[in-house]
Amino acid sequence: MPILEVEQLHKSFGQTEVLRDISFSLEKGQVLSLIGSSGSGKTTLLRCLNFLEQPDAGVIRVNGETLFSAADPASQRMSEIRKKRLHFGLVFQSFNLFPQYTAKENVMLAKRLLARDQADYKARKREIFAAIEAEAIDLLTQMGLKDRMDNYPHQLSGGQCQRVAIARALALAPDILCFDEPTSALDPELTGEVLKVIRDLANQNMTMVIVTHEMAFARDVSNHVIFMDDGQIVEQGMPEQVFGYPAEERTRRFLTRFRDQ
Amino acid sequence: MELFFEQLPIVFRSLNTGFLQTLKLFFVTLLGAFPLGLVIAFGSMSRFKPLSALVRLLVAVIRGTPLMIQLLIVYFFPGLVLDNPIWGSGESGRFLAASMAFILNYACYFSEIYRGGIQSVPEGQNEAGLVLGMTKSQIFFKVTLLQMIKRIIPPMSNEVITLVKDTSLARIIALQEIIWAGQSFMKGSHGISGAIWPLFFTAIYYLLFNGILTVLLARLEKKLNYFR
Secondary structure (H helix, E strand, O other): OEEEEEEEEEEEEEEEEEEEEEEEEEEOOOOOEEEEEOOOHHHHHHHOOOOOOOOOOOEEOOOOOOEEEEEOHHHHHHHHHHHHHOOEEHHHOOOOOOOOOOOOHHHHHHHHHHOOOOOOOOHHHHHHHHHHEEEEHHHHHHHHHHHHHHHHOOOOOOHHHHHHHHHHHHHOOOOEEEEOOOOOOHHHHHHHHHHHHHHHHOOOOEEEEOOOHHHHHHHHHHEEEEEOOOEOOOOOOOHHHHHHHHOOOOHHHHHHHHHHH | HHHHHHHHHHHHHHHHHHHHHHHHHHHHHHHHHHHHHHHHHHHHHHOOOOHHHHHHHHHHHHHOOHHHHHHHHHHHHHHHHHHOOOOOOOOOHHHHHHHHHHHHHHHHHHHOOOOOHHHHHHHHHHHHHHOOOOOOHHHHHHHHHHHHHHHHHHHHHHHHHHHHHHHHHHHOOOOOOOHHHHHHHHHEEEOOOOOOOOHHHHHHHHHHHHHHHHHHHHHHHHHHHHHH
């Protein structure tokens, strides 16, 4: 059974249809890249998965459980959405780190707040917090930020900030980690360190959905590629196929434009 | 000259008493207007249109009319128009009426500053909190609030310093604050009359107090400089 199934998703902003009949599925441990020009709907799709936008039609399932169904209002209750969100993690283009917290505090914050829901929170608070901190240190070390844990975001480079943001998302152990153009806000010389971290995660079989303009990276790291244009999926398949032998004229044109740059 | 030094302790005692009332009005106003301003700010940002329209109208009226008129209305309206003098006639009644008018007036000004502060925190901060499974109130208290406070300290400092001086408007309903105390020596009080210099002395009280406030507020602003 696929870990993620999306069926016939539609989304409009006013008169503009930004997503049209989007359907795909993703197996556990696989990496899906969403490519396409700006305004093609990739980011909106990612935001729908993370409940930041509400689709007008369609179904989203994770591990067979229906998280969202436009036909079923019960699936759209705010209190439940908060829990459902935790199936997904999202790494933003502009990091969105919390500026008043250190790198480590950024990673720990949400987990500490969620721990309040545990029945034994009051009795074991110290123990729980120690475990959360140990895990945060672990994650940041994994991201190569061992010496930067107590720095505030404004003291870090863009690449370091994005790696903190990745650690922050991983701290909640999401089933699927989503990236919204994770390197687009970075200086070219800093993209490498972020892409390397994502590549490492792929090697550890983290299930990921990546919106990216880094074509070489997408080709290299993904198991599945979706090319979107004008709110629709134009073509999808294995990276070798979509990049090597695109079936659609629109895909070919898009890829040529990228090769020319 | 000798007379002056004889009168000085009398005048200072009187001014001190008046200034105590000034300080009381100042702190009570802040204590009330800080939270009420937040309530008004949320009201004006409400997605329920009738509520936000009503709150914005209130803010427009309060900000568009002089505090002095508001003081007079709050103090005299219940007694003269409704025939129900809820404030009583003593100093405590005047203080209560002045507090109400000041709190409402300053809450409206604060609400606009709060609103600007809340809206200046990037939407991405809210989204990052949501995606991490935080509740709306957790996002407000753990993420947005401190960033908002950092941004509003400079405009709030302005308001706070203005408030110190605005408390003198309560003189219009005969609240016995420091201006009232200073002025009393012109008409005659404690055996001193026709003296204008006590009134000048009141200025020193304001100046000193505002000096202390300015230093404290600057220190607070600096304290939040650890993040951007």
